[in-house]
Amino acid sequence: MTKSKLDTAIDFAKNLFTTGAVFQTSRKTEREICTRLSREPRKIFVEFGMGHGNITRQVLKTIAPDAKxxxxxxxxxxxxxxxxxxxxxxxxxxNDGAENLLKHLEGQRVAGFVSSIPFTFFAKEKRLAILRQTYDVLEPGGVFSQVLYSKFHYKIFDQVFDEADVRKISTIPLEYIYHCRKRK
Structure with missing residues (x-):
């Protein structure tokens, strides 16, 4: 059973600097952030910022039955x-931060990432370190998709990934999804 929107808003507001949001992401955003994930069998995926699991549920609906x-x-x-x-x-x-990704993957390559961590509140060095680690473990052709509430972050994604684009989701508040890819 999922939490009510009010309960989620209260939980997120109490943890604003770690959630980066007061409301859970919209259904449109949950679907859009997963559009570029591979459906191939036996692939590894990573989500940063699970929250109450609404994007997590969409990822699990999207990926193959034998993925992780x-x-x-x-x-x-x-x-x-x-x-x-x-x-x-x-x-x-x-139960750990994105900056500790490598310690948990044990050398595995990742087909795709989805993220809702609040990059806006991170120091530039921390953002870059997380994104570079992410790029390094992505398999060729792999994707990284990030939801943020600002359209002013394109430059940092373009700096790390081979391809980057941004999609605006017309919700209140506006949500922007940055889709990034590592070349094959």
Missing amino acids: LYTFEINPEFCEYVARTLRDDRLVIV
Whole structure:
């Protein structure tokens, strides 16, 4: 059972600097952020910023039945909530930050990332370090998709990835999805 919009807003507001949002992402955004994920079998995927799991659920609907999703979340209460409400053998919940990605992947290559972490609140060096790590573990042709509430972040994604574009999702508040790719 998912949390009500009011309960989610309260949880997110209490954790604004780690969630970067007051409201959960829209259904349009959940679908759009997953549009570039591979549906090929036996692929590895990563989510940064699981929250209450609404994007997580969409990723699991999108990827192959034998794929694996590692989802990183620094809030232990959010991890416990999703572990309790979303049972899927493909899901590995990691109660840790995106900056510690390599420690949990154990050398595995990743087909795609989805992220809703609040890059706006991160120092430039931390943003770049996370994005460079992400790029390094992406398999050729792999994607990284990030939702933010500002259209002014294109430059940092273009600096790290081989291809980058941004899609505006007309919701309140406006959401922007940055789709990035590593060349084959």
